[in-house]
Amino acid sequence: MGVQRFVASNSREAMRQVRSALGDQVLILSNRSVEGGVEIIAMPEQEHEQALSSVDGPAEDVAPAEAPMATVTDPTVETLQALNRQLLDDVRAMLREGVASSQASTPSLATILRQRLIQAGFSAALADEIIQDSPDELRDEPAESPAVTAWLVRQLSSRLSLLEDEEALFADGGVFALVGPTGVGKTTTTAKLASRYVMRHGPKDVALVTTDSYRIGAAEQLRIYARLLGTEVHALEQNGDLGDLLTRLTQPRRALLSRSAGKKLTVIDTVGMSQRDQRLVGEISRLGSGPAPARRVLVLNAASHGDTLAQVIDAWQQASLEAGEPLWGCILTKLDEAARLGNVLDVVIRHRLKLCYVSRGQRVPEDLERVDATSLLNEALALAGESPFVSDAAARTLPPQQARQQAISRGVLRQSDALAATLDTLKQHNLGMTLLEQAWHRTRLPTASGGDEFSRLMAGVTQQSLLSAADTPHALYWSKAVSVSGADQAMPLVSLDHQGMPQPLTWPRHRLPAGSGEQFRWAEKLGAGWHLMTQLPTVADLERIDAAGRGWLAAVTGARRIRHDGEWLALSQAMALGETLEPRPLRHQGRAASLHLTRLETSISQRRRDSHGLPVVAWYGEIRDADEGRRLARRFWLSSSHPGLDIASRLPQAVIAEALPGLTRQADQLLQARGLVEDREQRWQLASTLSALALRLSAEEANWAMDVRARLSGIAQRRCGRRPRALLEALMDTLSAHDALAGLASSDRALAA
Structure with missing residues (x-):
């Protein structure tokens, strides 16, 4: 029989093939992901033992023959003999330990996902938080499968706060101050943000302000953008009164140049400062003056190191809080220059900043865009790769108990x-x-x-x-x-x-009206489109439901009598005349199964002697194990004959209920x-x-x-x-x-x- 190779869509199916071909006493020599699924290489344990014996036997026979050569003094011969013995020992060890080493070298899905997140730039802390409770459904999926990637994206997206409604933002207007370190692109971003407003509402209600009196050409650069947009621009000197300027710009009765209305949107380009600059708090305090505090939007360079970004956010957030308000949100720039995006997204997530826009170039306004979380996170994961700046220690997986303790210690928040x-x-x-x-x-x-x-x-x-x-x-x-x-x-x-599928809304039975007829009339007020019943009502009640245009599905036994082609037959007997349908997947008692259906159009009556019957559809279902195909259970149902309700698609839910x-x-x-x-x-x-x-x-x-x-x-x-x-x-x-x-x-x- 020897070594055999098995390939299947997942590990579970591959192991089923292994057991079917080789039995339970089997050694797994290799287990790895390949194109199309999982590959397992295995051999029977008995043949493995025989292989070991065949290796050990000749070695013992050769030993006496080697004894006379021990007197040879040629060092080259002695070296070759020692090398041969070492190689033989290595082969024996590889055969004996092949299974253990193969299994040990196959990393778990959690290990691979953790490393993938870290290589994309995300921190080990966030990676541990995400993977510690991965769904059972993904255990047999390859780490690069679309399902696993989609799950990672959903976990990251659920932690990312975004600007929800740009139209509402522009409709409300206000004063926005772009703050951040030097060289992150605040001036260009100021023009881009203003241009997005101008494209919708025109330039009349927009004003640009710069407080950067340090950088040469800063005010002139903003004036050029303002001329292109057709908006007002104001350059404030180092000791200028920002509050007075904002009051004149935003208050209708005191607007500049006798205008009757103030500016709806004012964007301030602030001076760039290091996170360690002692003047930072004072500069932020200036933004609190005026008729209403300016909303501070932190501009972050996506190409910066994660530790640097964390320091920047901490410094500006602390200064903003001391000035009376937290940071309102953030904008990411230079995404086109970043080798990885995980680091900047990680710090935004961990510091709970609202991500408003991302920028990928210098063009105004094309290169400022709303955030599409799914696309951005897929891009971040696609940029994952080996890096000399990621330590081996960061890529190690913690033991489960230690990981759980670390997760608990992260706090109540x-x-x-x-x-x-x-x-x-x-x-x-x-x-x-x-x-x-x-x-x-x-x-x-x-x-x-x-x-x-x-x-x-x-x-x-x-x-x-x-x-x-x-x-x-x-x-x-x-x-x-x-x-x-x-x-x-x-x-x-x-x-x-x-x-x-069940929903968390219920009505106690004792509070319903008395009598089945009154109960169904009460149910009509709820607007139910159809009824799932575990017991068949009277034919009169079913006729009333049909007359109201509602569907129904009721569980019955195989002994239930139906009227079919003029005969009074047991349902289990009549279903042999039915039409077989495609199986439908479902879960039965915690395991994957399939529901094999047979359908028969027939009729029922309350008594055998009744002259007419109610048209119905009879159903027979066999629940079979998804792997072995053996029958686990069987069910019979009757349903309304209205063509508008797809009963077959609802039968798995009937089993679940x-x-x-x-x-x-x-x-x-x-x-x-x-x-x-x-x-x-x-x-x-x-x-x-x-x-x-x-x-x-x-x-x-x-x-x-x-x-x-x-x-x-x-x-x-x-x-x-x-x-x-x-x-x-x-x-x-x-x-x-x-x-x-x-x-x-x-x-x-x-x-x-």
């Missing part, structure tokens, strides 16, 4: 950012998340007031208003109207998005153990809401969900993966931690007041 980012992402993609966060906060209030607030927030009318305001298609999940196994309450109704009742019971037990929500009914509703969110996170394939799962693992200090129970606990930890930090902030503000 960074943890607060992670919590806020996680909750913001959940709010953006999950209708009802804002309501859930508020309801969780009410559980911390005293029993009486907290209970009343909780009831008001989670009232049906509140959630109905939220659905109406969102104006997005949605559905409803109806569990059986009996108590959940292991609990004494029925599963609430759960809101689903249009594709059938089966876990909602059991997960709600677990959530209720966790809430009770944590001493939250004494009222039993309120706790059950909160449990169902949390369960809906946790279940969606476990099943959702979108990038936002992958990022949230990774962040939740970091917040909870344990790897959650896609396990619903683990994600449920991590969500509770996240909400509790965010609530606690918000309480600390409120206490600090109260003490300060």
Whole structure:
């Protein structure tokens, strides 16, 4: 059999091929990324032992023959003999230690990503923060794959604060002062910024001011730009009164040359100063005079070293704070001259500066552009490479425990950012998340007031208003109207998005109108486009749903009788006549699986003797293991026959929703153990809401969900993966931690007041 080579799209598939061909007793000789996936070279352990024996055997036989040669005194012969023995020992060692050395030389994904970030110019601290909670979905991906790069870009982008609306900035106007060291391009950037305004609103409402009386030609350079733009320009002497000039420029009644209106946008080109210059504080203080303090925008040279940039930001931020206001934002210049962009982006991220613009050349106004975070970060990662200025120590990976301790020691502020980012992402993609966060906060209030607030927030009318305001298609999940196994309450109704994924909005069953007909009429007010049911209603109820133009999907058993071609058949028997569809991927009980579907157009009636039947579509699904193809489970459904609703694409979500009742019971037990929500009914509703969110996170394939799962693992200090129970606990930890930090902030503000 010998040494064999296996190539697959990922490590998991390659190892499956290895075990299938060579069995479990196998030695991995090589494991590396290649074009098209992963390459593994392996051989059976038994053949490896035989190879070692074949090497050791001849060596022992040769030894006696070498004895007579020991008397040879020729030093050249002795040297060759020693070299031969050394080579033979080296071959033996390589064969015995081949597997260990091969595995040790294959760096982990986290190690490669850390080195990639550092080689792009990002700091080791930021690299460790990003990779410590990488998603499980990326473990088998090559480090250079688009999915891994996209994840890195999203993590960096989420930490980068940007100017959101340039139009609103120009509409509001104001006074902006470009500050920074000498030679970073403040004068040119002043002209570029003014030109962007002029191109939209004309030159009438713009004024340029320079306070640089030190650099020869500074004022003249700005005058040239002003003539080209058609704007006013004012050069202030070293001891000139900046406040008086700004007042005359911006106040309508005191405008220069009897104009009736002041300038809407004033851009100040300040004198360049070293971060160590003692006059820095005084120069910044001048910008605080006038009718309103000038917003200070720090101009940074992207080609500078990261340590230098950090010193510049620290010095100018400190001087700005002493003058009464922090830096408003920053502009990056000379991107076209920078060997790497990671260093400047790293310091901007770590110092929480708002990045407004980037500049790549001298042309006015073409070379000043808004920030496209995705393009900029992709460019930064593309510039990664070996550098003699990056030490080996910086590229080393810390042991997991030490990395975790270092991450924890970074402080409450960074943890607060992670919590806020996680909750913001959940709010953006999950209708009802804002309501859930508020309801969780009410559980911390005293029993009486907290209970009343909780009831008001989670009232049906509140959630109905939220659905109406969102104006997005949605559905409803109806569990059986009996108590959940292991609990004494029925599963609430759960809101689903249009594709059938759970949303954190629920309605207790006991608050619904009595009777199934009244309940479906109540549901029509919510605007649900279709219904997912775990129990088939009466045919009369289904006809009412069809008449209202709503779709439906209900789980049934194979023994359910249908009327097909005049025969009264069991569903399991009739599905042999159906049409086979393409399999659909899904996750079943924590593993990758596929749903193999069969579809049959048929009809049902309440009783066999009924003269007519309701047209429906019958479905049979086999859930099979994605790797081995063996059947894990099977399901039967009936659905409406309306052609406008793609039921087949929603059947995987129907399988996922089966876990909602059991997960709600677990959530209720966790809430009770944590001493939250004494009222039993309120706790059950909160449990169902949390369960809906946790279940969606476990099943959702979108990038936002992958990022949230990774962040939740970091917040909870344990790897959650896609396990619903683990994600449920991590969500509770996240909400509790965010609530606690918000309480600390409120206490600090109260003490300060």
